[in-house]
Amino acid sequence: MYPTFLITLIFYQTFTNAEWNTKDYLKKEHSLLKPYHGTRMTIPHWDFLGSTIVSNNYIRLTSDDQSKIGAIWNTVPCSTRHWELQVQFKVHGKGKDLFGDGLAIWYTRDRMIPGPVFGSADYFYGLAVLIDTYSNHNGEHKHQHPYISAMVNNGTLHYDHDRDGTHTQIAGCEAKLRNFDHDTHIVVRYEYDTLTVLTDLENKRAWSQCFSVSGIRLPTGYYFGISAATGDLSDNHDVIGVHFYELDSDVKDTEDRSKILPSAVSFEPMREHIDDPKSSWSGMKTFFIMMICSIIIVSVIIVGIMLYQKHKEKSRKRFY
Incomplete structure (x- = not known):
């Protein structure tokens, strides 16, 4: 009797605990x-945008071709305050030293809007986790690429692509x-106003922390999306x-988080926006252009003088 009662009790407790633990689960929508x-x-x-194609094994946002953008956007707004998004992805291409531009994971108010920030809109409301694969060596930063960063925007901030977004990133x-x-895998976790990004890039089935930042306030009711873009370089x-x-x-x-504005308590130290130095080729190019223009002008003047003198000589001959 006692073993049967004990088994029944354990089963009841297990079932009850499973019922109480209703929040930590996969949401298919x-x-x-x-x-x-x-x-x-x-x-x-899910909706699709741009060059996105669907195969049996993957959804390709961009192919390894120039000037492509693609995106996928969830159609269901997120009502959850504490959540974790795991993205399984792959970036690959023919380029060995030069490639780009990258992709982004979004949690934003507006969806399905193409734009210059890895295929999606600038001046957005919400969160962007940006995976920048192309380094153009602009601005003053010491990191290598590919580089993962996060940006929280209330619609007023511009993502400075030429400076790799280092002026507005939180980490x-x-x-x-x-x-x-x-x-490869990346996790974006938002819990108790703390944003944590983790990766598994070496297929070890273990997460490695990229960064964790507290003081992040995100509204509910926004949409998840993933976008990517190529430019002169591709992947x-x-x-x-x-x-x-x-x-x-x-x-x-x-x-009630449905009407708050996205905000971050702190950003990384602002870096001075420094214009790129003009290359020596740019100076030489200007010199050659000016020299060619000068030669053309001088040639036109000389030809004009010769024609004038010839006309004047013909006019004198008429009087003799």
């Missing part, structure tokens, strides 16, 4: 899992993530899967 159910370019709860880390034979930017988890919280949330 914000997730994107293989096999991608849908027909051709339609997948439930960042270097991340060698290109041309692996395996998939394949592939999304393999997205897993969204609603995190269990020990604190009861009473604040």
Whole structure:
């Protein structure tokens, strides 16, 4: 009797605990899992933008071609205050030393708007986690590329692409993530007003912290998206899967977060915006252009003088 009663009690406690722990679970309406159910370019709860194509094994935001943008956007607003987004992706291409531009993970008020920030809009409302693969060596920063950074925007900040966004980032880390034979993973976790970004780039099935920043206030009701872009340089930017988890919280949330503005308590120290020095070729080019213009002007003057003198000589001959 006692063993049966004990087993029943354990089963009841296990079932009860499972029922109470209802927040920490996968939410399919914000997730994107293989096999991608849908027909051709339609997948439930997701929209596509730009050059995005869907295959059986991945969703390619951009191919390894110049001047492409692509994006996927979740159609369901997020009502969860504490959440974790895991993105399985792959960046690869023919370039060995030169490649770009990169991709971004978004949690924003507006969706499906193409733009200059890795394929999405500038002056956005919300959060962007930016994976910049192209270094143009502009501005004063010491990090290498690829580089992961985060930006919180209330619609007033401009992402300075020429300076790798170092003027508005809240934190960042270097991340060698290109041309692996395996998939790479990134986690964006938002819990108790703390933003944490972790990666698994070496297929070790263990997370490595990129950065963690407190004092981040994000509204509920925004949308998740992933976008990518290429410019003069290019890469394949592939999304393999997205897993969204609603995190269990020990604190009861009473604040209405639906109408607050995104904000961050602090940013990294602002860097002076320094214009790029003009290259020696630029000076030489100006010199040659001016020299050619001068030769043309002098030639026109000489030809004009010769024609005038010839006309004058003909006029004199008429009087003799």
